[in-house]
Amino acid sequence: IKLFADGANLDDMLAAYYGGIVQGFTTNPTLMRKAGITDYEAFAREVLTMICDRPISFEVFADDFETMYRQAHKINSWGENVYVKIPITNTKGESAVALVKRLVGDGIKLNVTAILTLDQVQAVNNVLSPYVPAIVSVFAGRIADTGSDPVPIMAQAAQMLKAESQAELLWASPREVLNVYQAEICGCDIITATGDILKKLSMRDKDLSELSRETVQMFYDDACKAGFK
Ligand code: E4P
Structure with a gap:
């Protein structure tokens, strides 16, 4: 499975890029806003001067399909490694499938x-x-957030895509490192993860008895720091 970095903080993106941890990148308007980006195009173009040999997704941000179409063409023109993100629906709940077909x-x-x-x-x-x-x-x-298990859904999605379009299936919005293994088992091609999860990847296969001891160490250190008597 390929690991992508999900985020819009340039320093974090470059650290992931030069650290060789990830094979690609995803962004979205919410992550950009969180990173304090106000000039979308300037940000994207700056990123693309440094990251030009791995796939990177930039999302359209209009809500009507005609403007999305124009934005998609513009975003696409910024680099060979760009994937244009098209949301499956607009805010009115209208399907974007016709737009996808056109693009x-x-x-x-x-x-x-x-x-x-x-x-x-x-x-x-x-x-x-x-x-x-x-x-x-x-x-x-987000499926898991509703109490439903995403694993059977992802496994079925993987089969559908492999049999027909051969598009790559990406497990988005992971909540924990476990999801990397689940995505792999389901047949996903990619998982994209934010910095907090990427950091936790070093915990992969960690000895659980040692993790137990470290947890208690944390409680003890905090009790000492709080000065409990
Ligand atoms: C993926 O490309 C999305 O940017 C991301 O994974 C969405 O995560 P969220 O559902 O936690 O907002």
Whole structure:
């Protein structure tokens, strides 16, 4: 499975890039806002001067399909390694599948995002092409947030895509390191993770007895620091 970094903090992105931890990057408007970005294009172009040999997704930010279409073409023109993120729906709940079909027809590499249902996966799969690279981002963490298990959904999505469009399936919004293993078992091609999860990857296969001791050490240190009597 390929690991991508999800975020818009340039320093963190470069650390992940030069650290060789990740094979690609994803951003979204919320992460950009969190990183304090106000000039979208200037930010994207700056990133792309430094990261030009690994896939990186930038999302359209309009809410009407005509403007999204124009933004997609503009974003696509910024770099060979750019995937344009198109949300599967607009804020009115109208499907973006026709827009996806049009952009695929133009040969634009897409990352279809904010997908939460298998019906959405199927609808996108129907209009993608094996000749135009594409990523299908299913927000597994947001599915889990509702109390549903994303694993069977992701496994089915992987089968659907492999049989037809051959788009890459991305496990989005992971909540814990366990999700990296789950994504791999489900047949996902990519998982994108924020810095907090990337940091925790060093915990992979950590000895659990030692982790138990470290946990108690933390309690003890904090009790001492608090000066409990
Ligand atoms: C993926 O490309 C998205 O940017 C991201 O994983 C969304 O995460 P969230 O659902 O935690 O906002």
